Amino acid sequence: MRTFILAWAWVLVTAVAGWSQSASDTLQGKRLPVGSDGIPVGQLPPVLIERPGLTKAQQRELQRKIRDYEKLRRNIQLVYPLARACSDIITKVNTDLAAETNPAERKKYLLRLEKEMFERYESRIRNLTLTQGKLLIKLIDRECGASAFALLDEYRSWRTAAFWQLVAGFFGASLKSEYDPQQEPLIEHIVREIERGEDQHFRVVYH
Numbered sequence: 066m067r068t069f070i071l072a073w074a075w076v077l078v079t080a081v082a083g084w085s086q087s088a089s090d091t092l093q094g095k096r097l098p099v100g101s102d103g104i105p106v107g108q109l110p111p112v113l114i115e116r117p118g119l120t121k122a123q124q125r126e127l128q129r130k131i132r133d134y135e136k137l138r139r140n141i142q143l144v145y146p147l148a149r150a151c152s153d154i155i156t157k158v159n160t161d162l163a164a165e166t167n168p169a170e171r172k173k174y175l176l177r178l179e180k181e182m183f184e185r186y187e188s189r190i191r192n193l194t195l196t197q198g199k200l201l202i203k204l205i206d207r208e209c210g211a212s213a214f215a216l217l218d219e220y221r222s223w224r225t226a227a228f229w230q231l232v233a234g235f236f237g238a239s240l241k242s243e244y245d246p247q248q249e250p251l252i253e254h255i256v257r258e259i260e261r262g263e264d265q266h267f268r269v270v271y272h
Contacts, residue, residue: 091272135253140197141204147186147203154182158220175220199238203252207244211254214240
């Protein structure tokens with residue numbers, strides 16, 4: 066809950082700061098001009114707002130759900146750019162391969178691309194937690210329209226896909242995981258906010 070309150074406070078302070086800069090320094094000291102008079106302006110410390118009528122146990126459960134939601138949002142902010150990058154890369158690969166008919170050259174191209182992608186993204190992916198990794202697999206399916214397993218099968222080989230599926234299985238994950246927005250309403254809500262540019266803490270940087 067405290068994180069939620071601070072987030073809204075940040076939005077409010079940012080909006081006021083942006084307005085004041087565009088108002089040609091109309092804020093004098095710590096007073097907001099209103100007609101010929103002024104209103105004192107100050108920053109209040111964050112407060113905890115609780116829903117009335119709930120027991121302490123219900124309040125704790127509510128706060129736990131809010132913390133879980135904020136954690137999910139942070140994880141999506143971290144892995145969504147990688148899923149977007151994957152989609153962009155696949156679009157480029159399909160275009161490039163369509164223009165190359167020589168099987169040997171196509172294979173060289175894919176191996177070269179794999180090396181480039183490993184150098185660019187390996188450290189970021191290696192630092193993901195298991196939860197973030199599972200989320201990334203789902204978002205790849207959302208952005209690419211195919212599971213990670215299907216993509217490996219198509220662009221490398223079934224054997225490669227099966228190997229990495231086996232590795233993922235040891236960690237309780239599956240490259241065959243598919244994304245269903247009906248089953249993941251919170252994820253879909255957060256991603257759509259990002260896509261509409263409504264997530265104030267998100268900036269897509271993936272190249």
